[in-house]
Amino acid sequence: MGTWGAGPFDSDGAGDLVASIRHGDFTFAGVEPYFEDDEYVEADGGQAALALVELTLAVHGAPHAPVLEEETVVPAFAAHLTPERTTWLLEQSDRVLSDPETSELYELWAETGEDEWLATARASVERLRALTAG
Template sequence: MGTWNTGPFDNDDAAELLDDIREGHIYFDELLPDVGHRYIAADQGAMIVAMAHLAAGSVPEGIDDSQLESLRTPQNRERLRQCLEAVISDGTVSELAGQWAESGQDKLLEWKAQSHVQLI
């Protein structure tokens, strides 16, 4: 995964997700994993972080809020909240958290702070 910073859209997987949304080729239900105890791969974790921020209202240029309606349903917001919690927990559950942990404690904490968002 190409990463250039700790923000929710600062990686190749999130950039591809945003491009797909702009082009209208996205089905959020297919991208959201089922909630449960399993290992989350880094690419899926990056998309979960990006989708959580989109659902919470952080919308990059070129994306219209209407394109995010299905992501913002109460059911999907709850799925995202639980998935995001798993992604930023630790490397035993999330490959992405494990990769950030390898970057050092300061970078890990910065990434977690940038990735966390309230999904009420």
């Protein structure tokens, strides 16, 4: 049974991402292949991008989801984060949230008619953009 909800960690892809951080297996090189196609981002890539946005916000001290409450997850992820990675992450998140024609995750949510997902995801991306603009 898969996990599916409007929150950034309410997907199997996000759960797998957090597990990889928890177990010390995470690398940005491991998620980069999701974004190699310049024209389309599959759902797994979208799930990863939005979870990474929330993780990056948590590194910057923003309130975060209970799944990140474990003491090791946020510091372990922070060790991989650089300003360049944050910029890259914002670029990929913009792709995920721009159009159902170029993002499978956006397309799947558009089919449901649920607007909560898009509003929540865009708000998180904008919070991260504001935190890193200075």
